[in-house]
Amino acid sequence: MPRAIAPIPLRTHVDRTRAALGRRLFFDTRLSGDGSIFCARCHDPTHAYTDGRRRSLSLVPEASARQFNVPTLLNVSLNFAFGWRAEHETLEAQARSVIENPEHMGADWPGALHRLRADPALVAEFESAFADGLTATNVTRAIAEFERSLITPNAxxxxxxxxxxxxxxxxxxxxxxxxxxxxxxxxxxxxxxxxxxxxxxxxxxxxxxxxxxxxxxxxxxxxxxxxxxxxxxxxxxxxxxxxxxxxxxxxxxxxxxxxxxxxxxxxxxxxxxxxxxxxxxxxxxxxxxxxxxxxxx
Amino acid sequence: MNRSWFHAALALAAAGLLALLLFLGAVPVERYAAVSSDLAGIKEADARLTLQVFETRLGLLWNYDGLVRETRRMRLLMDELRHHDEELGGEKSRPSLEALAGAVDDKLELVETFKTNNAVLRFNLRYLPEASRNLVDGIDQETALSTSTRRDLRRLVERVTAEVLQLMAENGPPPSDLPLNLAELAEAAATVESLLAADIERFTAFASLITQLKPKVDTLMGEIERVPVSARADALSAIYARQRDTLIRAVERYRWMLFGAAVLLLVYLTAVLVRLRRISARLQSTMADMQFQQFAMDQHAIVLVLDPRGIITYANDKFCNAVRMRRESVLGRHYRSFWPAGDAGVFEGMWQTLRDRRVWHGEISNQPADGGVLWLSATGVPFVDSEGTPNRYVVICTDISTRKVAEEQLRYQARHDSLTGLLNRRALERHLGLALEDAKRRHARHALLYVDLDQFKVINDTCGHMAGDEVLRQLGAELGRTIPSTDIVARLGGDEFGILLRDCQATGAIDRAQAIHRVIGAFRFVWEDQVFQLSASIGVAPVAPDTPSVAAVLASADVACAMAKEKGRNRIHFYEPDDQELQQRHNEMQWVSRIKQALEEERFELFAQRIVPVRAAASRPHYEVLLRMRDAQGRMVMPGAFIPAAERYSLMDRLDRWVIATALDKLDRHHRQLPAAEHPMLSINVSGASLGQSDLLEFISDRLRSSAVDPAQVCFEITETAAISNLREAERFLSAVRELGCQVALDDFGSGLSSFTYLKRLPVDVLKIDGSFVRDLCHEPLSAAMVQAVTRIAGILEIETIAEFVENEETLVALREAGVDYAQGYLIHRPAPMDEVMGLETVDPGRPRSRAAY
CATH class of the missing domain: 1.10.760.10 (Cytochrome c-like domain)
Incomplete structure (x- = not known):
């Protein structure tokens, strides 16, 4: 009889450089519009990449009621689409949406990139991870790569x-x-x-x-x-x-x-x-x- | 064929090839491969999706991971395909691509719907048997219902269950009574007790849901299968294939074109290479030749290379040696710095010629640091660049100093007299020519002096040639010192000098001539204890605008000089064109041809004039032989008219011989025709010109020997002037003639220098006193004294004397008193034809004569 549930493969292929860069960005407040929010604020590693709240926080108080419960990022890459409504086909698109969304991180890319470029070490890391260095696309790609590394194969x-x-x-x-x-x-x-x-x-x-x-x-x-x-x-x-x-x-x-x-x-x-x-x-x-x-x- | 056109075409072809290469590089073959691969992948994913949907529906697959994988793959491939399509341009393929994308979207959406519905259907199906069992158990335990009701209910539930399962097992419409049964069940639920009613309702809901979902899922499956992803992928593939084939065909064509072009290029290159090799070989040998030639040239010539400013950029060893400088210091200097004193005109001419891109030939002189003159024969060759502008000049020079010096010397020699260092006749003529031109141009007047030394012969003959040469040298130097630098002295030959006086009118010329005359008179020549005083006869001729030629000037001056001499020497005669005497001189020129013609036509005749003793009775008849000429019209011409011309133009020799031969012939005839008669004595004149003729003596002795004439019958007369002029020859001639037995007389004695010292050297039998003294004997004491002196000296020397020009008794008496031995003149005898005088028969003109005698 065929199995409905399959085990997670023990090995996952991840670009470690990009994933490490993504992890730094994951904790980086410079990506948010007001410099107060970072990804891990809601996807808290100590809470299995959730925040333990019913609905996620929002930068816009009146929008708080319509926020979704924060989904975990563990094994997130194994999903067929992302978001409660499956509104994103890729992790990169999802990450970009969260960063840009004024209710979530509310960042504008020129400003965020400007802030990131002020950090030579970070710029150097981008240079080593991507041929075209620090760009908005590469920010989301690094974060997505980090997310891909969050696999738990040994339940x-x-x-x-x-x-x-x-x-x-x-x-x-x-x-x-x-x-x-x-x-x-x-x-x-x-x-x-x-x-x-x-x-x-x-x-x-x-x-x-x-x-x-x-x-x-x-x-x-x-x-x-x-x-x-x-x-x-x-x-x-x-x-x-x-x-x-x-x-x-x-x-x-x-x-x-x-x-x-x-x-x-x-x-x-x-x-x-x-x-x-x-x-x-x-x-x-x-x-x-x-x-x-x-x-x- | 025009080469530049050919090269332009070649360049165009090359550019075309390059463009082709670029085009070929842009043919996205790998992108067509990529889209093909994408399309194949999409078709494959499509097939797999359809298959997995079937498998899922049939329960062969229990999770959606496979579907998710294929879905994701399909989306990825579509993205890639879009990307590749954009890279291919994609205008033609866009609609088909969009159609395919639409199909894919449709399919994936259908798959999502299928997944959702299938999940619900599946758990309902899974739960249906258990729900059915639980409901049947619940019905059985529901004691509130009648047994029959429970049984009916149970059957109804079992039937519905069976029918639903049947529905699931079969394809096609649900069993016809299933809806009815479901409705019945729903009705029953309303009638029974509450708890069971809920169970019935739930079962009914499951069964209804399955009844609804099953056909829906089946329909979905069919729809999924029918979505024309594969067909549209094929259509798109066909479009790409067409595009690609078109491209490939084009590429194929281009490849052949490329090949053809490459072959053509190769052929051309080969040809060029072959030519290049040939040229290279030729070039090498030419280079070697040129090196040898340059080496050879460097041995021979000075070679300089100048840049367009005239700076020396190359100089060979010869040049460095010639200027005595190191090459380092030569290079970089302007060439003119080596010819600081050179003729600027020459260099400007050279530079202009070179700049005009023409070859220049010329001579330049140089004065090296240590003196001397360096003469170079130079050839300048301009080298032009591709635009025709000269970019350097090669100057090749040969050292012609030696030749130049020799030339200078020759030129000097050609212009100068070697003895005195003065200009020679030719040079004077040249200067005369210039002076004449100048006169004509400026209407100026110059003058030519013709200077003839009166006593030169004396010095030459008494002291020898060395003294003669020395006197000429010293006097020449003296003259050179005397005249201003603008004037020119030349030695015309012998003891004649020509002096060109610039810018002087007739009077000025005479003044200056007198100054020169005084200088000559003041000049003293000392030779071996003897002191000689000199005098000169000077002819002056003007060089005026109307003077016809240089020859005319010379002739005029010569004539004037001759006139000065004729008038008694030691004087100056100015040439006047209307001077009758001078005119006569000019006529001499015409006489030359007349004399020659007369000789040819035998129009000369001999006359004789008797000479008689003044005191004693005549021993034998004595005549002087006189020469006469008849002109072409038969008129008699006196010797005064033609003798000067004959003397001047070297005809006297011939005339002398004719006279001697004819006279001796007549004597001979006299012997033959009148053997009994007393044979006369004849005095024959011999000119100075004939004295130098070595064979004249031989001629005379031959004539005497071959005739019956007694040599004592013949007396040869030489003028005093001729004897003094050619003292040595005269001495020799006179001695030789006396040895033959003839007598000799010194004619015109006293007219010349009348130096009695000569008489010691000359073996003379007779002195003929110059007629001018005789004519004036009775009127001029000086002439009388002269006659007496001559007579006395002759007496001392035991020489007989003859007086000429005795034209009256008075003179004859005086002569007798003076002691003169013989007399001659019109008083005594008028000259008459010789034959007549001698009583000979008239000569037959037709008689053959020995012409070889002359």
């Missing part, structure tokens, strides 16, 4: 899938089977256990039922395309390291894994999860937690 499940029969606990193994039996794996499949397709949030009824206020972003891709078919359609998130990235969903509305599992079972699968299955499933989700990547220096 218990990976070891299990590679043949280590004892890698999963009894309960996690039970959860792995339940995950299949419930049909969770229909969407959360592939090497990233999700992240490679779009799905409507709420097939059996709407999870927003009873909510008083909705923001446009709650409507998913609809907020981008305006097509009825795209209403509440989001990119299915990866479940890797999911235990480390609470709260959950695009709006951070699920505080715990149990909450998230319950809501997904109810609205996506049209069923309630018994206590026994819940424990198994949560144990399985924990088996997707992997050792954190070493940052290239």
């Amino acid at each position: 218990a499940l990976d070891r299990y899938l590679r043949g280590d029969r004892n890698a999963l606990s009894e309960e996690a193994l039970c959860g792995y089977r339940t995950f299949h039996r419930y049909g969770c794996v229909s969407c959360h499949q592939g090497v990233n256990v999700g992240g490679n397709l779009l799905a409507r949030f709420g097939i059996f009824g709407s999870p927003y039922e009873g909510r008083e206020t909705l923001v446009p972003t709650d409507l998913g891709r609809y907020s981008l395309t305006g097509r009825e078919n795209d209403r509440r359609v989001f990119r299915v998130p990866s479940l890797r390291n999911v235990a480390l990235t609470a709260p959950y969903f695009h709006d951070g509305s699920a505080r715990t894994l149990e909450d998230a599992v319950r809501i997904v079972a109810r609205y996506q699968l049209g069923r309630e999860v018994p206590e026994k299955d819940m424990d198994c499933l949560v144990a399985f989700l924990h088996s997707l937690t992997a050792p954190q990547p070493e940052s290239p220096r």
Whole structure:
């Protein structure tokens, strides 16, 4: 029987020079319009590259309500598209969008590049990493390369899938089977256990039922395309390291894994999860937690 | 063929080739390969996507990683294709490319929709059996319902489950009663108790969802398969192929053109190379030749190279040696610095010629630092650059100093008299020519003096040639000192000098001539204890605008000089064109041809004049033989008319011989015709010119021997002047003639210098007293004294005397008193034809005569 979930390859090919440069930029406030924000402010390495908040911070206070929950950058390169609405096809485009977005980092490129050029060491690093040196494109390419290095290939499940029969606990193994039996794996499949397709949030009824206020972003891709078919359609998130990235969903509305599992079972699968299955499933989700990547220096 | 055109064409061809090369370099063959590869990749990804969609739908694939990979690949390939298409220009392919991109977008969107729907369908399907089981269990446990109801419900659920599964298993429309059953189930849910109702509703929802989704997913699959990505990729590929083929064909054509051009170039290059090799070989041999030639040239000639400013840029050893400088100091100097005193005109001419790009020949002289004169024969050759401007000049010079010195010497010699160092006749003529031109140009007047020394012969004959030469040298120097530097003295030959006086009228000329005459008179020549005083006869001729020629001037001066002599020497005679005497002199010139003609035509005749003893009775008849000429018209011409001309123009010799031969012939005839008669004595004149003739004596002795004449019958007369002028010859002649037995007489005695010292040296039998003394004997005491002196000396020397020109009794008496032995003149006998006088038969003109005698 073919496997729905694949292990992450142990070796990842990354340009270390560019990745190291990207890491420096990742912590560099000069990329933000007011010099206060840097990438790691929201994608905090100590929080598995999330910020632990329901919705991300915004430079524009009145826009705070429509921000998305910060997705982790761990294994982000294994996704088929980026952003909750799968609005970016490449990591570079995503990074550029975040840097330019006035609600996020609010940078203007001429200003940012001017600030970066004042740093000879940084300019030299760009010179060594790129033929054309310091440019806006190369800034995003370096950051994307850094992001590509954030791969966690050694979760218990990976070891299990590679043949280590004892890698999963009894309960996690039970959860792995339940995950299949419930049909969770229909969407959360592939090497990233999700992240490679779009799905409507709420097939059996709407999870927003009873909510008083909705923001446009709650409507998913609809907020981008305006097509009825795209209403509440989001990119299915990866479940890797999911235990480390609470709260959950695009709006951070699920505080715990149990909450998230319950809501997904109810609205996506049209069923309630018994206590026994819940424990198994949560144990399985924990088996997707992997050792954190070493940052290239 | 015009070479420049040919080269222009060649350059154009080369430029064309280069352009072709550039064009070929721009043919994006690899980009066509890239788009082909992109298109192939897109087709492959498309096929894989379709296949994986099928596999996914059929449950052969359980995750979307493969689909994601292919999707991403397809997007990447599309991006690449766009990029490559832009690189190819892409105007033609753009619509097809956009069509393909549209198809790809459609396909990928369909795939995304498929993924979403398929995921839902899949988990619903997976859950459906369990849901069905759970519902059936729930129905069985629902005791509130009747058994039949529960059974019906259970059957309905099982039937729906079976029908949904059947639907899933088959392609095609759902089983016809499935919607009805679903509706029935929904109805039942409303009738039963709440808890079960929810379960039924959920099951119904699953089944309905599957019923909805299955055809949707199948339709999607079909749509995905039908999206014409592959077809549009093919269409685009065909466009690219066409483009590429067109290009390749063009490239192929260009390649052949290139090949052809390369071959042509190669041929041309080969030809050029071959020619180059030939030229190179020729050049090498020429270079070697030139080096030899230069070496040879350097041995012979001075070689200089000048730049356009005249700075020396090359000088060979010869030049350095000639100027006695090191080459380092020669180079860089202006050439004129070596000829500081050179003729500026010559150099300017040379420079102008060279600048006009013409070859210059000429001579330049140089004075090296240590003196002497360096003469160079130079040839300057301009070398021009490609624009025709001279950029350097090569000057080749030969040292012609030796030749120049020799030439100078020759020129000097040609112009100067070697004895005195004065100018010679030719030089004087040249100066005369210039003076004449000058006279004509400026209407000026010059004068020519013709100076003849009166006593030169005396010195020459008494003291020898050495003394003669010395006196000429000293007097020449004296004359040179005397005249101003503007005037010119020349020696015309013998004891004659010519002096050109510039800018003087007739009176001035005579004054200056007198000054010169005084200088000559004051000059004393000392030779071996003897002191000689000199005098000169000077002829003066004007050089005036109307003077016809140089020859005329010379002749005039000569004539004037002769006149001075004729008038008694030691005087100056100014030439006057209307002077009758002078006119006569001029006529002499015409006499020459007349004399010659008369000789030819035998128009000379001999007359005789008797000479008689003054005191004693006559022993035998004595005649002086006189020469007469008949002119062409038969008129008698007296000797005074033609003798001077004959003397001047060297005809006297011939006339003398004719006279001697004819006279002796007549004597001989007298012997033959009148053997019994007393044979007369004849006095025959011999001119000074004949005295020097060595064979004249032989002629005379031959004549005497071959005739019956007694030599004692013959007396030869020489004028005193002729004897003094040619003292040595006269002495020899007179001695020889006396040895033959003839007598000799000194004619015109007293007219010349009348130096009695001569008489000691000359073996004379008779003195003929000059007629001028005889004529004036009775009127002039001086003449009488002269006659008496001569007679007395003759008496002492036992020489007989004859007086000529006795024209009256009075004179004859005086002569007798003076003691003169013989007399001659019109008083005694008028000259008459000789034959008549001697009583000979008239000569037959037709009688043959020995012409060889003359």
